[in-house]
Amino acid sequence: MNNIINEIREKARQLLAEGKVDVVIGYEKGSLPLKATPCFVHSPEGVDSLIWDETCENNLAAYAAKTPGKKAIITKGCDSRALAVLLQENQLVRDDLFIIGVSCSGVIDQRNILAEVGEILEAKISDGKISVKGMEGDKEYLFAEVKDATCQTCRYPNPVMEDLHIGETIEVAQDAPAFADVVALEEKSASDRQDYFKEQMSKCIRCYACRNACPLCYCQECFVDCNSPRWLTGGVNRAENLFFQAGRVLHLAGRCVDCGACTRACPQGVDIRALNRKMTKDVYVMYNHEAGIGEEGKPALNEYTTNDPEQFLVKE
Amino acid sequence: MQQNPYIPITMKLVKNLVETEDRLINTFTLEFLNKQDEENFKYMPGQFAELSAYGHGEAPFGIATSPTEPGILKFSVAKVGCVSNALHLLEEGTMVGVRGPMGNYYPLEKFKGKNVVIIGGGFAFTTLRALAKYMLDDKHRGDYGDITVIYGARNPGLLLYKEELAEWENNPNINLVTTIDRPAEGWTKHVGFIPSITEQIAPSSVDTYAVVCGPPAMIKFTLPVLEKLNFTPETIYTSLEMRMKCGLGICGRCNIGTEYVCKDGPVFSMAQLKELPNEY
Amino acid sequence: MKISKEKFGQAFDALVPEYQVIAPVSDANGIAFKGVKSFSEVKQDYLNSKLPPKAFFFPQHEKLMSYKKEGKDVTVKSELKVEDTILFGIRPCDAKGMQLLDMVFKNDQYTDPYYFERRDKSVIIGLACSKIAPTCFCSSFGMSPAGSEGSDILLIDLGDSYEVEVITEKGKALAARFEALSDLSAEEQALVDKIKSAETASKVDVANTTSKLDKMFNSPFWDTLQEKCIGCNVCSFSCPTCHCFDISEEVRKNEGTRVRTWDACMAPLFTLHGSGHNPRDNKKARWRQRLMHKFNYFVHNNGAMACVGCGRCIKSCPVNMDIRQVIDGANKAELVVE
Numbered sequence: 036m037n038n039i040i041n042e043i044r045e046k047a048r049q050l051l052a053e054g055k056v057d058v059v060i061g062y063e064k065g066s067l068p069l070k071a072t073p074c075f076v077h078s079p080e081g082v083d084s085l086i087w088d089e090t091c092e093n094n095l096a097a098y099a100a101k102t103p104g105k106k107a108i109i110t111k112g113c114d115s116r117a118l119a120v121l122l123q124e125n126q127l128v129r130d131d132l133f134i135i136g137v138s139c140s141g142v143i144d145q146r147n148i149l150a151e152v153g154e155i156l157e158a159k160i161s162d163g164k165i166s167v168k169g170m171e172g173d174k175e176y177l178f179a180e181v182k183d184a185t186c187q188t189c190r191y192p193n194p195v196m197e198d199l200h201i202g203e204t205i206e207v208a209q210d211a212p213a214f215a216d217v218v219a220l221e222e223k224s225a226s227d228r229q230d231y232f233k234e235q236m237s238k239c240i241r242c243y244a245c246r247n248a249c250p251l252c253y254c255q256e257c258f259v260d261c262n263s264p265r266w267l268t269g270g271v272n273r274a275e276n277l278f279f280q281a282g283r284v285l286h287l288a289g290r291c292v293d294c295g296a297c298t299r300a301c302p303q304g305v306d307i308r309a310l311n312r313k314m315t316k317d318v319y320v321m322y323n324h325e326a327g328i329g330e331e332g333k334p335a336l337n338e339y340t341t342n343d344p345e346q347f348l349v350k351e
Numbered sequence: 352m353q354q355n356p357y358i359p360i361t362m363k364l365v366k367n368l369v370e371t372e373d374r375l376i377n378t379f380t381l382e383f384l385n386k387q388d389e390e391n392f393k394y395m396p397g398q399f400a401e402l403s404a405y406g407h408g409e410a411p412f413g414i415a416t417s418p419t420e421p422g423i424l425k426f427s428v429a430k431v432g433c434v435s436n437a438l439h440l441l442e443e444g445t446m447v448g449v450r451g452p453m454g455n456y457y458p459l460e461k462f463k464g465k466n467v468v469i470i471g472g473g474f475a476f477t478t479l480r481a482l483a484k485y486m487l488d489d490k491h492r493g494d495y496g497d498i499t500v501i502y503g504a505r506n507p508g509l510l511l512y513k514e515e516l517a518e519w520e521n522n523p524n525i526n527l528v529t530t531i532d533r534p535a536e537g538w539t540k541h542v543g544f545i546p547s548i549t550e551q552i553a554p555s556s557v558d559t560y561a562v563v564c565g566p567p568a569m570i571k572f573t574l575p576v577l578e579k580l581n582f583t584p585e586t587i588y589t590s591l592e593m594r595m596k597c598g599l600g601i602c603g604r605c606n607i608g609t610e611y612v613c614k615d616g617p618v619f620s621m622a623q624l625k626e627l628p629n630e631y
Numbered sequence: 632m633k634i635s636k637e638k639f640g641q642a643f644d645a646l647v648p649e650y651q652v653i654a655p656v657s658d659a660n661g662i663a664f665k666g667v668k669s670f671s672e673v674k675q676d677y678l679n680s681k682l683p684p685k686a687f688f689f690p691q692h693e694k695l696m697s698y699k700k701e702g703k704d705v706t707v708k709s710e711l712k713v714e715d716t717i718l719f720g721i722r723p724c725d726a727k728g729m730q731l732l733d734m735v736f737k738n739d740q741y742t743d744p745y746y747f748e749r750r751d752k753s754v755i756i757g758l759a760c761s762k763i764a765p766t767c768f769c770s771s772f773g774m775s776p777a778g779s780e781g782s783d784i785l786l787i788d789l790g791d792s793y794e795v796e797v798i799t800e801k802g803k804a805l806a807a808r809f810e811a812l813s814d815l816s817a818e819e820q821a822l823v824d825k826i827k828s829a830e831t832a833s834k835v836d837v838a839n840t841t842s843k844l845d846k847m848f849n850s851p852f853w854d855t856l857q858e859k860c861i862g863c864n865v866c867s868f869s870c871p872t873c874h875c876f877d878i879s880e881e882v883r884k885n886e887g888t889r890v891r892t893w894d895a896c897m898a899p900l901f902t903l904h905g906s907g908h909n910p911r912d913n914k915k916a917r918w919r920q921r922l923m924h925k926f927n928y929f930v931h932n933n934g935a936m937a938c939v940g941c942g943r944c945i946k947s948c949p950v951n952m953d954i955r956q957v958i959d960g961a962n963k964a965e966l967v968v969e
Contacts, residue, residue, distance in 0.1 A: 065951040072951035073859040154764045238660050244863035244949050263433040268881045269892030271691050300949035302865050355744050357695045408880045431905035446705040596878045599741040603875030604901050609928045628848045631910050
C-alpha cells in the first residue's frame with residue numbers, strides 16, 4: 036500500500052509541477068476512523084495528503100465533469116467505468132482527463148462494524164485485518180468480512196482505461212456475470228419482494244445523496260425537481276420514494292456501472308443496489324451489455340440494432 | 352391567536368387584461384369579497400402579496416394598486432413560471448387566493464415635504480405605479496413636492512398602464528417622461544435607455560428622493576447617473592426581487608445576509624444594500 | 632429527587648392514553664423517535680437518534696391547507712390538527728435545537744401556527760447523555776451533555792432510577808404525575824455531579840468565528856472549501872436547527888392540498904428565480920450561505936449560533952465534510968484586504 040501511496044504522490048507532484056493538470060482529485064485521510072475523504076490538490080506542495088487504502092470508497096468520477104480545467108483522477112475499476120460512460124455520452128473531454136489507475140480489491144462497508152461495536156473510536160488496517168476500537172467494544176475483522184457488497188461481486192477491479200497504472204493488477208476470472216444476488220431476489224415470492232422493497236423504501240428520506248454521489252446522475256434538471264410537469268410530490272412515503280428510486284434506476288438502465296456509490300452514500304441504509312443490480316442483469320441478459328467496460332461503444336439504450344429484443348413492446 | 356398567515360383570502364378575478372402587445376404581461380384586477388377582508392388587508396405602495404392559482408401553487412407579486420383605490424387589488428404579472436402561466440389562463444370570475452400584504456413599503460413618511468423621482472424600466476413598474484398613484488391622490492398630493500416619473504420600455508407596446516400614462520401626460524401634478532429603447536413609428540416622446548434619459552432630464556437631487564426599479568442592467572447603469580446628480584445612497588431606494596415561498600421570513604431562501612427580502616424588504620435604500628453581501 | 636425506572640415506567644404508561652408519546656426506539660435503521668404505547672418499547676441505552684426529533688414540530692411533509700374548486704368557486708380549509716404530545720428521551724443538544732427553531736418560527740412579525748401549535752401542546756422530557764460520541768461537540772457552544780436548555784423536565788440516568796429535574800412550569804405540571812420520588816444517595820449524587828460536569832472531548836473554538844465571518848464574504852476560503860461537497864441534503868435534513876422549506880401543491884382533479892416540505896440551501900433550485908437568474912447559482916455560494924447562516928447571520932438575528940454540536944451531519948455526510956473542520960478552517964483563513 037505504501038508503495039502505491041508514494042507513487043500516487045510522486046505522479047501527482049509531477050503532473051502538477053509540469054502544469055499538465057490543474058488539479059489532482061484523490062483521497063485524503065478523513066476526520067473519522069475508517070473514512071477517507073475526497074481531496075482536490077492544486078499544487079505540488081499539497082500532494083503529501085494523498086492516500087490510498089480500503090477506505091477510499093467514493094467514486095471520484097462524480098467530480099470529473101463538474102471540476103473545471105484539466106484534472107488527474109485517482110481511478111478504481113468502477114470509477115474508470117463511470118468515466119468511460121461519461122465519455123461515451125460526451126460529458127467529458129478525454130484530453131482534459133489524466134487517469135491514474137489503481138487496482139482495487141474492494142472498499143470497507145462500515146455499517147456492520149458500527150452495528151457491532153458502536154461508534155468507532157479508533158481503527159487500524161494492516162495485513163488484510165481491520166482492528167476496531169468502538170464505544171461498545173473492540174473487534175478485529177478480516178477484510179473479506181467487512182468488504183462492501185458491491186465489491187464482493189466486482190468483475191472489474193482493474194481500471195478499464197487509464198493513462199498510467201500504479202501498483203499491481205488484480206487477476207479476475209473471465210466468466211460471465213453470475214448475478215447470484217439478483218437471482219436470489221427474483222426467486223422470492225412477489226409478496227416477499229414487495230415486503231422487502233416496502234421496508235427499504237420506507238427508510239428513504241429523499242435527501243438525494245444517492246443521486247448526487249452517482250457519477251452518472253448528471254441531469255441539469257432531475258425529474259424529481261421538475262415542476263412542470265410535476266412528476267412526483269415532495270411526499271416522503273413509500274410510494275413516492277419508490278417512484279423516485281425506480282425512476283432513477285430506469286434512467287441508469289444500461290449506464291449503471293455498479294460502483295455502489297449510491298448505496299454507500301445513503302444515510303438511511305436503503306438497499307438501492309438491489310434495484311440497480313436487477314436492472315443491470317436485465318440489460319445484460321437482453322443486450323449482452325455491461326456499461327462502461329471500455330472507452331468505445333455506447334450505453335445499451337442509446338443505440339438501436341436490428342437484433343435488439345422487443346419483449347417489452349410485444350407481449351407474447 | 353393571529354390569523355393563520357399561510358391561509359389566503361379568496362378574491363374574485365374581475366378583469367384579466369392583456370397589458371402588453373407581446374401578450375406576456377397581464378394585469379389582474381381582483382375584488383374583495385367582503386368588507387372584513389378588505390379591512391384586514393391594509394397595505395402601502397411597495398408591498399407585495401402571494402397569489403394562488405389553485406391547482407398550480409402560489410407566487411409573490413408586487414401590488415400595483417394604491418390603497419387609495421378601494422375595493423380592488425391589481426397585479427401585473429409576466430408569464431414566466433408555472434403559477435404565472437396558470438394565472439394568465441384564468442377566466443374572469445374565477446376565485447383566486449391572496450396572502451398578504453407582505454414586506455415593507457416605500458418610505459412615504461420620509462418623502463413628505465420632498466421631491467420624488469420615480470425611475471422604472473420594463474414590467475418592474477407595478478409598485479412604482481402604486482407609489483405615484485398614492486402620492487397623486489388628493490389626500491396626499493400636498494404632502495410631497497415635485498413628482499417626476501421616468502419610465503421606459505423596449506417599445507411603446509411594452510409600456511404598462513397606457514391609459515393612465517396618457518392621463519398623467521396632461522396632469523400638472525406630475526412630470527411624466529416616457530422613453531423607448533429604439534425609434535418606433537408614431538412615437539413622439541423620448542428615445543433611449545433609461546440611464547441616458549435620466550442624465551438628459553437631470554432631475555435635481557436637492558431635497559429629493561429617487562426610487563429605481565427595473566432590470567438589473569438598467570439599475571446598474573442608472574445608479575452612477577444618480578450619483579453624478581449628487582443623489583446619496585441614503586436617498587435612493589429600490590425594490591428587490593427574490594424567489595420566495597412563505598413570505599414570512601421563515602422558509603429561508605430569500606435572504607441577503609441577515610435580511611429576508613420578503614419580510615425586511617423588498618424595499619431597500621442603496622445605503623442599506625451597500626452594507627449587505629452582493630448576493631441578489 | 633429520583634424516581635425508580637419501574638415507577639417512572641408506570642407513570643409513563645399512564646400518560647399514554649392522554650398524550651401522543653414519542654420516544655426513542657430501535658428500528659431497522661438504528662435509533663428513531665417514534666410514537667410508543669408503553670415504556671417497555673422505549674430504547675434505554677442509545678447515543679442519539681439518526682434523524683433529529685424536529686420533525687414532530689416541523690414535519691418533513693406537512694399539509695398547510697386543502698381546497699376544492701367547483702367551477703369558478705373555491706373553498707379553502709386549514710389543515711391544522713394537533714395532539715397533546717410528550718417527547719421522551721430528547722438529548723440536550725436536540726432540546727436546545729428546539730429553542731433555536733423557536734426563534735425561526737416566530738419573528739418580529741409572524742408566528743408560524745403549525746409549528747407553535749405543536750410546540751405549545753408538547754412537553755419535552757430530556758435525558759442527559761451518559762455516553763459521549765467522538766462526533767459530539769456540544770460543549771463548543773456553551774452547552775453540555777447534561778444541559779437542561781429546551782427541556783421541560785431533565786432526567787439523568789442512574790441505572791435503575793432517574794434523577795428528575797423540573798425545568799419549566801410545563802414540566803412541573805407533568806412531574807406532578809410522578810409518584811414515589813425519593814432523595815438521592817451520596818453515591819448517586821456523585822454520579823449526577825459527574826454526568827453534569829462532563830464535556831465533549833471534541834470541541835471547536837467558536838469564540839471569534841462570527842466576527843471573523845463578518846469579514847469573509849469575499850474570502851477565497853469558499854473556493855476550495857466546498858470542492859468535495861456533492862450538494863445533497865443529508866446535512867440539512869439531519870440537522871436539528873435547519874428549517875428551510877418549500878411550499879407546493881398536490882392536486883387531484885379539482886381538489887388539492889398545499890403542503891410544505893423540507894428544503895435545503897444546498898439545492899440549486901432553492902433560490903432560482905422565475906426569470907432564470909439565481910443569486911446562489913454555484914456550490915461555493917451555497918456553502919457560504921450554509922456556514923454564514925449558522926455562524927453569522929443567525930447570530931446577528933437571534934443572538935445564538937444555529938448549531939448544537941450533535942454531530943449528525945458529520946456522521947451522515949457521504950464525503951466526510953466535517954463541520955468542525957470547516958469552522959476551524961474559517962477561523963484560520965487569512966483575510967484578504969479589499
